Amino acid sequence: MDRDAYSHPWDPGKVIGIYSSNDLEKKMNAASTVSRLVILYFTATWCGPCRFISPVYTSLASKYPKVVFLKTDIDEGKDVAAKWNVSSVPAFFFIKNHKVVDKVIGADKNSLEQKISEHSG
Numbered sequence: 001m002d003r004d005a006y007s008h009p010w011d012p013g014k015v016i017g018i019y020s021s022n023d024l025e026k027k028m029n030a031a032s033t034v035s036r037l038v039i040l041y042f043t044a045t046w047c048g049p050c051r052f053i054s055p056v057y058t059s060l061a062s063k064y065p066k067v068v069f070l071k072t073d074i075d076e077g078k079d080v081a082a083k084w085n086v087s088s089v090p091a092f093f094f095i096k097n098h099k100v101v102d103k104v105i106g107a108d109k110n111s112l113e114q115k116i117s118e119h120s121g
Helices: 021-033 048-063 078-083 109-120
Strands: 015-017 037-043 068-073 091-096 099-105
Touching (some): 048 068, 048 109, 091 109
Antiparallel strands (some): 037 091
8 A cells, every 4th residue: 555645634535544553643633633533444464354344444435535444454553453452353443532432343344334324423
């Protein structure tokens, strides 16, 4: 993924790659200033369910442009995964104003969309 493609705090309708805790903090602060829902998705290249849910997550990003969709690979962003105590992937954390308001563990696309709809209003 081209890291330079995402120089803005977020790109509506797109999934933004996160590579460090510092990177994540900047995106979360930007989203918090305008009270946007942030979804932090933890994935791994070797994870079968992640490969299934990734295109779904990408399509949800274009469907909900007012939500900030973040994604981090637990092998690339080890510090981020450690900070969030991620023990299994895929894992989705729903964050509003720096507080976790919900989460989905596993590749459950119906639950994922239902929670996006519920928390993005």
